Amino acid sequence: MSFLLAAALAVGLLVALPVAAHLLRRGRSEVHDFPPARLVPVAPPVARQRSRLEDRLLFLVRALLIALLALLGATPFVRCSRLSLDRSAGASVALSIIVDDSLSMRAESHQDGSRHHRAIEGARELLGSAREGDAVAIVLAGRPARLALAATTDLGAARAAIEQLEPSDRATDIAGAVQLARSALDQLPHVDKRVVLLSDLAGGKVPDGKPPVWTPLAEIRTPVADCGIANVELRGRRVTALVACSTADAAKGRRLEIVESKDPTASNPAGGGKTELPTVDLLPRAGVQTLTLELAESRKNLDVRITGTDALRHDDEAPIAPEASALTIGVVSDRTTASVETGGPPIVEQALAALETEGLVMPIPVVPDDKSDLDRYAAIILDDPAGIAADARFALREWLEQGGVSLALLGPGAPTAQLGANFEPFIDGAVRWEKTKAAGGDPSTVAWLGAEGASLAQLNPRGRALFDKNKNARVLAKWDDGAPFLLEVDIGRGLAMTASLPSSVNESDFALRPAFLALLDHVIQEATRRTGPRRTIAGTAWAFPATSNVSVVGPAGKIEATESMQSTRDDCPPGASEPPPGCEENGLRQRLLVADVRGRYTVRVDDEQQERIVTIDADEILRPPREANETETGSNASAENALVDASPEFAMLLLGAFVLELLFRLWRRATPSGTHRRATS
Amino acid sequence: MDSIRSALDWGSLAPLRLKARQVADGVYAGNHRSLRRGSGIEFGGHRSYVPGDDLRWLDHRALMRHGKLLVREFETETDRALRLVIDASASMGYRGPNAPGAKLAYAGLIAAAMSRIALASGDPVALDWIGGTAARRLPATGGREAFERLLGTLESVEPSGDLSESLSDVELALAPIARHARKGAVVILLSDLIDLPKGSIDRFTALGARGRTLVVVQVLDPAEAEFPFEGPVRLRAVEGSGFVETDARAAREGYLARVGQITSAWEDNLVARGGRLVKATSASDATEVVRAILLATEGKAA
Structure with missing residues (x-):
């Protein structure tokens, strides 16, 4: 602080002058010798009130003037x-x-x-x-x-x-x-x-x-100190809550309790049984803690709430996600051929586990032939299937049309399909398995997989599946000799993908390449977008076919959809001046809805209604600024x-204060008669 | 003398001798005659000698007999003695911001001017005091010496005393007048009338019996007459120790009304007894006030 700055600010101390004058004037009135004082009527309250009012206003205005003057003097040094x-x-x-x-x-x-x-x-x-x-x-x-x-x-x-x-x-x-x-x-x-x-x-x-x-x-x-509910799930009558606390103090003395939902989107809010709802104390420590509460009876539309307050109250309450709301991925594989020699689960299951998704991976012996059995899955991966039976194909197509995502990794078992079995709806026609001289995929066609796509260049295949591309299918990747490596086709709201290599390491190094994990991740993302898990993290986009009639209502009201083109297809490059014909017909245009507020959402697609839960990322609570x-x-x-520099603002304020002081003084002069009338009355 | 004058604020009214002469000279003295004659004078009694008395009237026999200095007093049929009664209470020492001097100084000026006029006409002049310190009473005497004695007495007096509750002081001052003033005497009371005790009006107007002429000169300070204060004030009474806290604007009308009531009470009683009230402030033109007093002595309004 320079001397000039200190001197300018010291002027501010002069604000004490009007204060002192005010106190002196307010403390005692002027004293006069006046012999006939006993003839003078006493009127102290009126005098005091008037004096107090006028003095206070004058004091405020004049003190403001001095303070502003000091600040104006200091503004070359003091900045806003x-x-x-x-x-x-x-x-x-x-x-x-x-x-x-x-x-x-x-x-x-x-x-x-x-x-x-x-x-x-x-x-x-x-x-x-x-x-x-x-x-x-x-x-x-x-x-x-x-x-x-x-x-x-x-x-x-x-x-x-x-x-x-x-x-x-x-x-x-x-x-x-x-x-x-x-x-x-x-x-x-x-x-x-x-x-x-x-x-x-x-x-x-x-x-x-x-x-x-x-x-x-x-x-x-x-x-800040904050405890928040990251995720709550109902399994049977057990409610499992994932609670994150930034500090131990934030968790002290607080409880987790189940309450009736007040969410207007709940199908039956505040309804249910009459039994008392359980509570549990939070552990007084920082970090993530999993708390379990047992319901006396099966209930719907319940929320979980943390008692007490903290710096972020928004995350203290969350809806309970219904059972099986997590993303479930079914894997159909032959454990004898799809597993590695060192043992353990099949390669696809291990790869899905390596992705550390929140979804459940469930092995399936065969493709179910009943659509209701497929409804629990968001995605199904078929590893080296030997064809698909007619009933299963019918159920699979119906499931795909309603938003299912499926990946078929065709291998040497494909040509051995039994009579009546084929690979519809993945591809039309027969599948051949042949030896090949191709080294791997064409990296230029798999850029949409990101950096991992380059790893497809060397697959060392012993053979590959050859199939005919049907008219609606899109080639996502090609072999380096131009043969299709990966196809996908939209079926209703769903997506069917076909790869020409199985996961078996006996046939190629495909499963050993990072691109394999990227492909599985792509499948999961597509499944998340199309059928969704019933539970997603805030900010996840829900994709629906552009032709569908979608309505999503959440805690913040109705969500508006935006249409976009899928941008990773080499067949329909985004931003192309003249998109290849068929892109529109292929359904590449999609409708996206993003729920970025936690809570319970009602999703209505055409005539089908479902409930989705949006949760928050626990890291948002745990990571300190x-x-x-x-x-x-x-x-x-x-x-x-x-x-x-705030000089102009201070100068304007000073000018305004001067005007105010002038107006006030004029007002005082203009109103003595009124004051006098009040006093004498 | 300086120390005495410092007790009473004479202001621009000093020197009293010159001012009184100027005032008196500016006033028409009247046309009555009361030059006392040596023969045909009726003995009126004895009184104590006071310095300045004409030694011719010293009663040597009484001195020989009683060992006291007594002078003989005589009365004539045309005795128009001027009896001045001056209020010298503490309130009369007040001088406001716009006054040329204290009220008592102004009253002294009026009294001196009236005395000069009276003495010039051959009328004796007596002086009595209500309150005050060094307030020496002067009997009715005439001649040049009487004027000088009166001036000395006026200049030496100091205002003091609270008369508001002391009617006896008033009675003590008026008793010699009631006893000695003859028919035709003119009794002039110079006071602010503000702090005189209850009953003062009756005591004074009682002097109007026996053909005496009563004139009351109310001398107020301009501040007392106008109440020029503004805003919240604390007023300290000179007599007594009380404070009055008030809002000047709010209290002005009430104060002036009360002063008016007091003045009206005196005026009504005086008029009922053939007397007159002359109002003045210490800033008023003394000549005009003296002229008004003279008119009042003749039963005329100013």
Whole structure:
């Protein structure tokens, strides 16, 4: 603090002068010698009241004047903490604002409200300092990261977009959001590009790269105490709740109790039995704890609630997911050929376990021939099937039409199909198994699998299944000699995929490649989107055919659907100027609905109604906010000064105070008669 | 003398001798005549000698007989002695912010001017006090020396005393007048009338019997007459130790009404006895006030 700053602020001490004058005047009236004093009527209350009122108003105005004067004198040194863009040489700026809308941003971490509220304020302040010519993009950091507003120079549109942002229950995807923010600025001609991250940083590290990321708003990174219910599931009459607590203090003295649902989307809210609902104490420790409660009778539409309060009350209550709501994957395989020589479950089951999905993996000896038996599965993987019998094909098709996802890994057993058995609806016609000289898949055709797709280049196959591509099928991957490696075909709301290699390591190295896991993960994601597990994490998109009539109602009301093209098909590349004919007919256009608030949702697809539960990611509760490192706080060259000179504001306030003081004095002069009448009355 | 004057705030009313002469000279003295003659004078009694008395009237025989200095008093048929009664209570020492001097100083000026006029006409002048310190009573005497004695007495008096509850002080001051003032005497009371005790009106108006002329000159300070204060004030009575806390704007009408009531009570009683009330403030033109008093002595309104 410089001497001038101290001197300017010391002027503020003069505010004591009107206080002293006020106290002196208020303490005693003027004393006069006056011989006929006994003839003067006594009227102390009126005098005191009038004096008190006038003195108080005058005191306030004059004290305000002095304080503002002192602040105005200090403003060259004192700056207001407000986010703003500092420009080098006055050039226009391209700015990506990342607003974290994850669950942890709902926490009340400071007196002004939630972290999300402060982040929105920060975004407003940044936009307030933007000028004509600046380009602004808005990215949301809830998982998955989304582009809320593509880079635009329309600052009004940016402000409108900011005002529409709402917090969600999503997990955090800082890395994805930063990459998205950087890519949003790539094509802009601005020299000065900035990325601002308004987040509590409770989820992931900021990736290195340019432009560097500035993370202001340190106040929203204050750790808070919170316990939340990540997931609750009903099995029989047993309720299993996954509770996460950020600190041990947050769990102390709190209980988990079952309550009747008040959710309007519940089919029979507040109904049920008359028995007392159980409760259980939370363990006083940080971390995840699994608590079990036993219901006296089977009940529906129940919620679970944590008693007491904490910094994030939104996650203290959750609906109980109905039984079998988890994603269930059925695996049909011959354990003698599909297992490795060292023993253990079949390779496909081991691979699914390695993916660590929340879904259940259930081995099935044969494809069920009754559709009701298939309803419990979200996906079915057939490993080297020897054809599918007619009844099973009929049930499978019906199941697929209602959103099932199935993958057939065809192998040497395929040509041995019995009479009447074939591979419909996967492919039409016969399947041949032949030796091949192809080394593996064409990496250029499997880019949609990501980096893992390149591992298909060397599969060392002993043979491969050859089949004819039917007219509705899409080739997802090809052999390096051009033969189809992987096909998929939409059947109703479902999806049937066919690979030309089995999982057996005796036939190829396919199951040993990362692409195999990526393929299984793709199957699970498709199953999640199409049939869904009945329980998903907030932010998961539910996909439905564009032709279906979908209505989803959740705790926040009805969810609007968005249509999009599936973007990973090489047959129908996204953004192509002239999409190949048939893409529309193939049903690639789909309808997406994203539930980003936890709770119970009623999904109505055409005439079918189902209930889905959206949960939260426990990591959102467990991961504490962290302080930004030196790069993230903006100490480098492109970071901005978060402080701005507040002289104009103080000057305007001072002027206003002067006017107020003048008006007040005029008012005092204009109203003596009125006061006098009041006194004498 | 300076120390005495410091007790009473004379302000711009000093020096009293010159001011009184200026006032008196500016006033038409009247046309009555009461030059006392040596022969045909009827003996009126003895009284104690006071310094300045004409030694010709010293009763040597009484001195020889009683060992006391006594002077002989005589009465004439045209005796129009001027009996001045001045209120010298503490309240008369008040001088407000806009007054040229204290009320008592102003009363002294009026008294001196009236005395000069009376003495110039050959009428004796007597002086009595209500309250006050060093308030020396002067018997009815005439001549140049009488004026000088009166000036000395006026200049030496100090205002003091609370008369509001002490009717005896008033009676003590008025008793010599009741006893000695003859028919045709003019009795002038100079007071603010504010702190005189109950019964003062009756005692004073009783002097109007036996053909005496009563005139009351109410001398107020401009502040007392106008109550010019503003805002919340605490008023300290000079007599007594009480404070009155009030809002000046709110209390003004009530105060002025009470002062008016007191003044009206005196005026009504005086008029009933053929007397007159002359109102003045210490900022009033003394010449005009003296002229009004003279008119009042003749039963005319100013």
